[in-house]
Amino acid sequence: MAVTRLDAAARPAAATPLLVVEDVSKNFETPEGVVTAVEHMSFDVAPGEFLAVIGPSGCGKSTLFNIIGGLLDGYDGRVTVAGETVIGPHRSIGMVFQEESTFPWRTVTENVAFPLEIAGQPKAQRIERARHFIDLVGLRGFENRYPAELSGGMRQRVAIARTLASEPKILLMDEPFGALDEQTRLLLGDKVLQIQDQLKQTCLLITHNITEAVQLADRVLVMTYRPGKLKRMVSIELPRPRSSEIVSSDAFGHYVAQIWGDLREEASRGMRDDEEHMLHEHKP
Amino acid sequence: MIARAQRNLVPLALGLGTVIGAVLIAEVLIRAGMVNRFIVPMPSQIAGAFHRVITEEDILHRFLVTAREALWATLLLAVFGIGLGVLLYRVKLLRDATETWVAAFASAPTVLMYPLFLVIFGRSENTIIMMGFVAGLPAVILKTIEGLVGTRRVLVNVGRSFKLTEVQLFWKIYFPAALPTIFVGMRLGMIFALINIVGVEFLINFGGLGQLINDLAERYDLPGTYAAICFVILVSVLFFFLTDRLEKWLRPAD
Numbered sequence A: 001m002a003v004t005r006l007d008a009a010a011r012p013a014a015a016t017p018l019l020v021v022e023d024v025s026k027n028f029e030t031p032e033g034v035v036t037a038v039e040h041m042s043f044d045v046a047p048g049e050f051l052a053v054i055g056p057s058g059c060g061k062s063t064l065f066n067i068i069g070g071l072l073d074g075y076d077g078r079v080t081v082a083g084e085t086v087i088g089p090h091r092s093i094g095m096v097f098q099e100e101s102t103f104p105w106r107t108v109t110e111n112v113a114f115p116l117e118i119a120g121q122p123k124a125q126r127i128e129r130a131r132h133f134i135d136l137v138g139l140r141g142f143e144n145r146y147p148a149e150l151s152g153g154m155r156q157r158v159a160i161a162r163t164l165a166s167e168p169k170i171l172l173m174d175e176p177f178g179a180l181d182e183q184t185r186l187l188l189g190d191k192v193l194q195i196q197d198q199l200k201q202t203c204l205l206i207t208h209n210i211t212e213a214v215q216l217a218d219r220v221l222v223m224t225y226r227p228g229k230l231k232r233m234v235s236i237e238l239p240r241p242r243s244s245e246i247v248s249s250d251a252f253g254h255y256v257a258q259i260w261g262d263l264r265e266e267a268s269r270g271m272r273d274d275e276e277h278m279l280h281e282h283k284p
Numbered sequence B: 001m002i003a004r005a006q007r008n009l010v011p012l013a014l015g016l017g018t019v020i021g022a023v024l025i026a027e028v029l030i031r032a033g034m035v036n037r038f039i040v041p042m043p044s045q046i047a048g049a050f051h052r053v054i055t056e057e058d059i060l061h062r063f064l065v066t067a068r069e070a071l072w073a074t075l076l077l078a079v080f081g082i083g084l085g086v087l088l089y090r091v092k093l094l095r096d097a098t099e100t101w102v103a104a105f106a107s108a109p110t111v112l113m114y115p116l117f118l119v120i121f122g123r124s125e126n127t128i129i130m131m132g133f134v135a136g137l138p139a140v141i142l143k144t145i146e147g148l149v150g151t152r153r154v155l156v157n158v159g160r161s162f163k164l165t166e167v168q169l170f171w172k173i174y175f176p177a178a179l180p181t182i183f184v185g186m187r188l189g190m191i192f193a194l195i196n197i198v199g200v201e202f203l204i205n206f207g208g209l210g211q212l213i214n215d216l217a218e219r220y221d222l223p224g225t226y227a228a229i230c231f232v233i234l235v236s237v238l239f240f241f242l243t244d245r246l247e248k249w250l251r252p253a254d
Helices: A004-008 A061-068 A108-110 A114-118 A125-134 A152-165 A182-199 A210-216 A244-248 A252-279 B004-033 B043-054 B060-088 B093-108 B110-121 B125-149 B153-161 B166-204 B207-217 B223-251
Strands: A019-030 A033-045 A050-054 A076-081 A092-096 A170-174 A202-207 A219-223 A230-235
Touching: A004 B093, A019 A061, A033 A061, A033 A076, A033 A230, A050 A061, A050 A210, A061 A170, A061 A202, A061 A210, A092 A152, A092 B153, A108 A114, A108 A125, A108 A152, A114 A125, A114 A152, A114 B125, A114 B166, A125 A152, A125 A182, A152 A170, A152 A182, A202 A210, A210 A244, A210 A252, A210 B207, A219 A252, A230 B060, A244 A252, A244 B153, B004 B043, B043 B060, B043 B223, B060 B093, B060 B125, B060 B207, B060 B223, B093 B125, B110 B125, B110 B166, B125 B166, B166 B207, B166 B223
Parallel strands: A050 A202, A050 A219, A092 A170, A170 A202
Antiparallel strands: A019 A033, A019 A076, A219 A230
16 A cells, blocks of 8 residues: 555654554535545554644544544544554543643642543542652642643643543644644643653644644654645654754754645645635625 | 732722612612602611611511522522433433423513412412522523533543543533533522512512511511511522532632
8 A cells, every 4th residue: 555655664663553544534524515534544653653643724634633532433444552443532542632621620630630530549649640740741839720820831731741641552632732832832842752752652743833743753744635645754863852952953944844845735725725615605 | 818818808898889889879869859768768767677677577587487498499499400401401302392491481470370389389488489499490401501512522522532431521521611600500590589489478478588578568667678678688698608609619710
């Protein structure tokens, strides 16, 4: 399969994949007819690897996120985690959402301890565990604060800590810093890199931000605009451990330019499509 | 700490100041003859009537009777109002079939149904409690549905991603997320319930403060009537205070 060849070529020493997305397609029925959001997507993620999926708005990134996370069914193809087929939410996959998702009625500690509470851990044990993850995301001192008392970036870190507390094999993130300003986004990217390095966490990031994808990922999967297909897999050969300082390097710029070269055509197609749609909708 | 205390005191002082200001304006208008003193007594006369109402009219007992009726109506509203709201939220067909009727029922003058309730429950506290309960029910049901429907999708998805069961999803996510709106419904329900409770006490000349207001009005003791109405307001204030405490306990973040 062409897609698998691309995948293999982009990753030199492929370990046994932890996550396998195999020929996944998803159609939606709309008043205008059937819309194919994702078509024949195939890729895999090795243990400890950081894969970023990038594409223009409306290319089916969030559909892919929901399919892998088990929140969306009725698709063709197969998603497996460590050999197990994903049917519904899977305990090996921890999800971080784009929207603000902390529970406003719980403190930082109670938010982070939430999955442990669901797992039935005793209170003292889960609080201690939650504190470990709060430290990990750099929120020590804010344990008893409510989300309303935190900034947007801090709230997203709480959401990441909460997901990490469930000790997932794969951290699946859908534009977690999408609502934040560029500087905060870069700094939080550093935090994610530190966490990934410490925990050897396998990560799959869905994003539309090229800088973020190159800063964080080992490989970047570029998607086409509707229907969302794999356009190219780019292997990011930047040294690790990384930090946001890398954005000023020539190599970083080269990767950004390369990915933008692929994305530009797709984003333009998406823009034209949107404009035509609006013209059609507002026809006198 | 001092700044926070000051922040809390300012609205309190403003509220009290507004009430005192309104009372003073009423006093001046009535004394000046701009408002008929045979219809509206002067606030100073009402204040003077308090002692008499407390010592001669057994006000504490009547206050407790009305408060007890309001408490029972509130408990019934919490159990059945929230329960029905949850049921209608869960069963969409039922909600689509009945929501408009429930909303229409909210504007119905249910107090006029008191003869029917008298036939069913007799001239007793039960009639008064049930009339209060019926009046407050639509507000609690509608607000419970609104709160549950308004639960942000992403919070539910977080729960689903952690593999919560339907029961866990309800108690850990839907219910706490909907709680502020449910409490708005409970407060509205309590207002309607208290109006009906005092109204039915007045109409059937039975029970607590409503009956006293009826007695005093029939004796044309207007300062006493208004003093008794102040005690009805006190019941309302007491219940608002208690629900506020309860809400803060359940959702300390708000």
